[in-house]
Amino acid sequence: MKIETIKTKRLVLRPYRMSDAEIATKNLCNKKISRWLSSLPSPYRIEDANNWIGKMIEERKKKEPQTIAYVIEYEKKMIGAIGLHGIVFGHKAELGYWLSEEFWGKGVMSEAVTALVSYAFRRLRLRRIQAGTFVGNSGSEGVLKKCGFQHEGLIRNDVKKNNRFVDCNIFSRIK
Numbered sequence: 484m485k486i487e488t489i490k491t492k493r494l495v496l497r498p499y500r501m502s503d504a505e506i507a508t509k510n511l512c513n514k515k516i517s518r519w520l521s522s523l524p525s526p527y528r529i530e531d532a533n534n535w536i537g538k539m540i541e542e543r544k545k546k547e548p549q550t551i552a553y554v555i556e557y558e559k560k561m562i563g564a565i566g567l568h569g570i571v572f573g574h575k576a577e578l579g580y581w582l583s584e585e586f587w588g589k590g591v592m593s594e595a596v597t598a599l600v601s602y603a604f605r606r607l608r609l610r611r612i613q614a615g616t617f618v619g620n621s622g623s624e625g626v627l628k629k630c631g632f633q634h635e636g637l638i639r640n641d642v643k644k645n646n647r648f649v650d651c652n653i654f655s656r657i658k
């Protein structure tokens with residue numbers, strides 16, 4: 484599938500390149516970011532980023548990829564990532580994202596989420612997009628509420644992170 488670049492007022496969402504591994508690793512080693520993300524190797528190494536990007540490059544060769552991942556660029560530099568996982572074309576997917584700490588609090592992720600959700604409803608014909616946030620992640624809850632997601636409930640012990648079970652809030656937008 485051709486992953487189209489998505490442009491917003493300030494940002495460009497584009498497919499990953501192998502050369503993104505270094506910046507991704509630097510950010511995913513930041514505990515203020517990694518503590519809120521599930522399924523992340525810890526400690527996070529450059530090989531982990533290389534593996535992930537390699538998988539994404541393979542995945543997008545499929546007619547209907549299960550994951551579509553984008554780099555978020557601001558002034559031609561990678562500042563974060565956003566993606567859809569578990570995609571069922573014509574039906575649903577799960578949203579995930581992270582942003583470099585120095586860019587927090589400027590409305591960047593709300594801008595990226597708004598653009599990706601609109602693209603997914605239009606071009607992937609999705610009818611439901613969901614996102615799960617660990618309990619206490621007020622930043623991510625803020626993004627989702629600002630982007631019109633509704634809280635659906637709390638999933639107890641949903642994720643195992645660092646040998647602990649974490650409760651997750653589930654949010655969704657439907658079309």
Ligand SMILES: CC(C)(COP(=O)(O)OP(=O)(O)OC[C@H]1O[C@@H](n2cnc3c(N)ncnc32)[C@H](O)[C@@H]1OP(=O)(O)O)[C@@H](O)C(=O)NCCC(=O)NCCS
Pocket residue numbers: 515516517519520579580581582583586587588589590591592593594615616617620621622623624625626629
């Ligand atoms: C969550 C994250 C992506 C937020 O990105 P951001 O660009 O700073 O978010 P925005 O600026 O678009 O904020 C959207 C809304 O959420 C609110 N918000 C953002 N961070 C917040 C925080 N730490 N606490 C409370 N509210 C917050 C904002 O106030 C804003 O609402 P407003 O415009 O009405 O004031 C970023 O903090 C991050 O990468 N965190 C670590 C990784 C992570 O949590 N990923 C998501 C996993 S589910």
